[in-house]
Amino acid sequence: MKNLIKHAFCALFLLLSFSVQADDITVIDPWVRAAPPNAPALAAFMQVKNHSGVALSIVDVRTNLSIDHIELHRTQMKDGVMKMIPQTAIPVAAGSSTILKPGSWHIMLIKPVKVPAVGEMVELTLVFDNGIEKTIHAHVRKGMKMMGTDHET
Ligand SMILES: [Cu+2]
Numbered sequence: 380m381k382n383l384i385k386h387a388f389c390a391l392f393l394l395l396s397f398s399v400q401a402d403d404i405t406v407i408d409p410w411v412r413a414a415p416p417n418a419p420a421l422a423a424f425m426q427v428k429n430h431s432g433v434a435l436s437i438v439d440v441r442t443n444l445s446i447d448h449i450e451l452h453r454t455q456m457k458d459g460v461m462k463m464i465p466q467t468a469i470p471v472a473a474g475s476s477t478i479l480k481p482g483s484w485h486i487m488l489i490k491p492v493k494v495p496a497v498g499e500m501v502e503l504t505l506v507f508d509n510g511i512e513k514t515i516h517a518h519v520r521k522g523m524k525m526m527g528t529d530h531e532t
Pocket residue numbers: 422452453463485486487
């Protein structure tokens with residue numbers, strides 16, 4: 380019996396030492412690009428740092444904005460043209476960071492009911508593959524357009 384308890388504690392300890400907490404993720408400079416009132420989509424950018432020893436992925440994003448849905452995108456060169464390609468996840472390697480920026484990884488908020496103005500805050504909750512959720516507030520500000528996008532953002 381004593382051994383069983385000891386083993387249970389060992390297992391618990393292992394589980395705890397390998398579990399990644401929301402505090403292991405930091406998000407730097409989140410922002411949403413300002414867009415005209417009739418914009419069909421908005422793009423969100425930020426730097427996501429993973430301080431844990433476990434590889435993570437952003438698999439979903441929720442927002443307080445009224446929108447149709449969220450998409451994860453990556454702008455990549457394809458046949459000599461820059462194209463936005465929908466992704467199922469945005470990876471953030473262990474002890475590393477992924478930069479979401481124009482022309483690269485980004486989050487798209489599709490069909491906003493009301494496009495937020497410059498200076499407004501948009502709440503975004505990043506959902507990671509291990510179930511961790513990280514809520515951040517992104518400022519709406521002006522930024523360069525992405526090259527070769529098929530939706531004007
Ligand atoms: Cu996009």
